[in-house]
Amino acid sequence: MFNHSLQRLLDSPHAAWLETLPTQLRQFSDKPHGDFKKWQRVLKQLPDIELTDSADVDLGDTISIGSAAQATDSQRAQMRGLLMQLCPWRKGPFDLFGMTIDTEWRSDWKWQRVAPHLDSLQGKQVLDVGCGSGYHLWRMLEAGAEDVWGVDPGELFLTQFQAIKKYMPPALARHAHFFPVGIEQMPELKSFDTVFSMGVLYHRRSPLEFLQQLKGLLKPGGQLVLETIVVEGDDTTVMMPGERYAQMRNVWFLPSAEALAVWLQRLGFKDIEIVDHNVTSLDEQRSTEWMQGESLKDFLDPNDYNMTIEGYKAPIRAILTART
DSSP states (O other), X not given: OOHHHHHHHHTSTTGGGGGTHHHHHHHHHHSOOTTHHHHHHHHHHSOOOOOOOGGGEEESSSEEESOGGGSOHHHHHHHHXXXXXXXXXXXXXXXXXXXXXXXXXXXXXXXHHHGGGOOOOTTOEEEEETOTTSHHHHHHHHTTOSEEEEEOOOHHHHHHHHHHHHTSOHHXXXXXXXXXXXXXXXXXXXXXXXXXXXXXXXXXXXXXXXXHHHHTTEEEEEXXXXXXXXXXXXXXXXXXXXXXXXXXXXXXXXXXXXXXXXXXXXXXXXXXXXXXXXXXXXXXBOOBTTBOSOOHHHHEETTEEEXXXXXXXXXXXXXXXXXX
């Protein structure tokens, strides 16, 4: 499952990762999540449609692979039925041979906010921490990255990534990698040109430790791209919500963007910029056929969408960039 990516690591600036990663992947394979084997069976049943030309792929706002003419109605129906078994699909959208996967998040909108503030990714080694289904990995390849590496312990996300990668032409597929590990399992590699962390910080009990771990993955002069929920306030404002925030149990610290910039400065980051401040809209995160559970609308006060159901201000998301 991971052999090609491990071989690619051997020839990359991140070869030191091989001191720990193979053992972690063996442990993962020995004790999979209860549904992982079922999801992998779904993956194996997907129809084989081989694309060899990268021109058949568009890594734009919708990750589009092939055209409707390159698959039969029967193949599309089979693909749809199988991929529906991998719900919920949270990050996207994707289009496979004319079949659209309309994900919970319009992740393309986030990318449009991030992209203008990136150092050039041309020929670069890029890491996405908490990459979900891998949507943004393909956008990073579109931007010219040499190799994109995603880490996320979510086994469903891994399977979704594998399903999309199955149909990618080899010339693209060989440059995209996903390992089901958490950042706390990674050594201090100091080897990536750019490290992304989008939608993760507020889930960490120790946010400063997490930011320090991100710093340890960047090579000198590398760029951190950090996207997270923030609150309004000055450079001393930090909120710790109660048991739930917008129905999420695992939300710990919500700093203001200005306070987050102070955290980064205290940890030794340089050239820190708050490049975007945005209220999440009901059009950007919503329930769909491919994610039929509760979504943002259900987490807000039905009488005032400016507030969460618990009485906090509705989510504001900020993007910060910094360098080591």
